[in-house]
Amino acid sequence: MSDKNTENTAGAGATPPEKDVAAGKRETFKPLTRRSFMKASALGALLIGGTTTAMLPLRKFKSDTSLEDFFQQHYDLLTTERMERILARIEKEVKDRYGVDADVQDPKPIPDVQFAYALNISRCVGCRRCVHACVEENNQSRDPEIQYIRVLEMPEGTLDVEKSNHYYEPDKVPVKGKYYLPVQCQQCDNPACVKACPVGATWKDKDGIVVIDYDWCIGCRYCEAACPYWARRFNFSEPKIPKEQINPEMAYLGNRIRKKGVMEKCTFCLGRTRKGLMPKCAEACPAGARQFGNLLDPDSVIRHILREKRVYVLKEDVGTRPKFYYWFDK
């Protein structure tokens, strides 16, 4: 009965339904009041602001590396036209970041050439002109300061680098009783740094220069630890170079401006030497202590020095076979 009643009531309720529904609809559709508008707009603003803040690192990431950079292949696998696209991308990055019209090239090794360096330590006066010529040529970071060449001030009568000092600041050099031993990358024939690299970002090129692909380097600094000459430098922060001091002639494996978190080192100025020019340090030396040439050419100055002079290499016992020869003639 009661069921019936309820049914009836339900049926009775169902009979006048349009009225109720219309009333319910009227209740849910509230007119736009000031309060509801403020609520909705505050929520919206919060949503948009929150999303933007959350995505900010992504925007930074996007400006830092392009898609092309992200999917770049190893240097050995790059085709010529792909390399051209990469060089154009680097030029654009330099333009965007530093406002300099750079000319980035990728000079290849010259066949039948093995580069070698000879440094006359009886002529070197320790004036550090080479250090700063190198910094200017190779677009090294000025702050924090990165220098490829370290000139060791050594007491006379020893070749032990443990007794050296490379923070010397006298008024005039050379100081009596000292001699000077500039150390930079020795471009070893058996490079320890190349063996240490876990990703193959550094290798010995056909002309004997040990190069680094800065786009491939992961910044683990294993090579820095492996090098017995402390020739490798790490970019702890984004390199800062004044715009007017940037050298616009850049090489892909050489002096193009590095990124934060990659290794760099002396490359015998391969952007210059692979075009036939002398390295910048050899040209800058006021004492004429630095000679550069081709080890395979029997008439070259390097071979003359190896034949005629007293030559030694640094840390011969570690077996790296450097192509950077020190000699003396006094």
Added chain:
Amino acid sequence: MRQSLLSKTSTKTVYAFKMLSSASCFACLFAFASFASDHKETTLPGRNVVDYTPVQGYLQPLKLRRETLFEYTCNECHRVFDTVDDKKTRIAEHVDLKLNHGKDVGCLSCHHKTNRNAYVTNDGREIPSNRPEELCSRCHNMTYRDWTIGAHGRTTGVWNRAGTGWRALVCTECHNPHSPQFPYLAPMSGPGIPKRPFRMGAH
């Protein structure tokens, strides 16, 4: 008779002119008196020592080093002034020169006695002033051999010594020939000293 008279007057005028010119030239000099007492003869002091023939070998315009700052060739003065082969006697010029080059070296060890624009070889022949390496090679022959191949001194241009385009700087572009020791230089800035204690030379 007339001929002799003419010649006599001409010699007289020449003599007077010579005296005048020498006087006007020396008047500006500090040591006129000493010179006048030394050279009372009718001939000018430089007349005997000047060689007007061009220097053997080719001669380019003189490229003198920056320190000397001469804009004229040596003969322009030394046609008048005799040369004393004594490194201590200097009157007005070359007093700033400090000769500190080996033992028993005087001016005429390197400079030619009669042709002042030239240097001199061991047997008295002339070396053009733009080829000082030939002069220096008289004593420094081992260094000269290294220099010819590029093992001594600065070189510019390309590293391939066999081809063209490289040049070795000549001796006087780096060395002061009167005091050839390499000058002391102020060193440029080195690596910044790290703040925390650091084992020097450990690498």
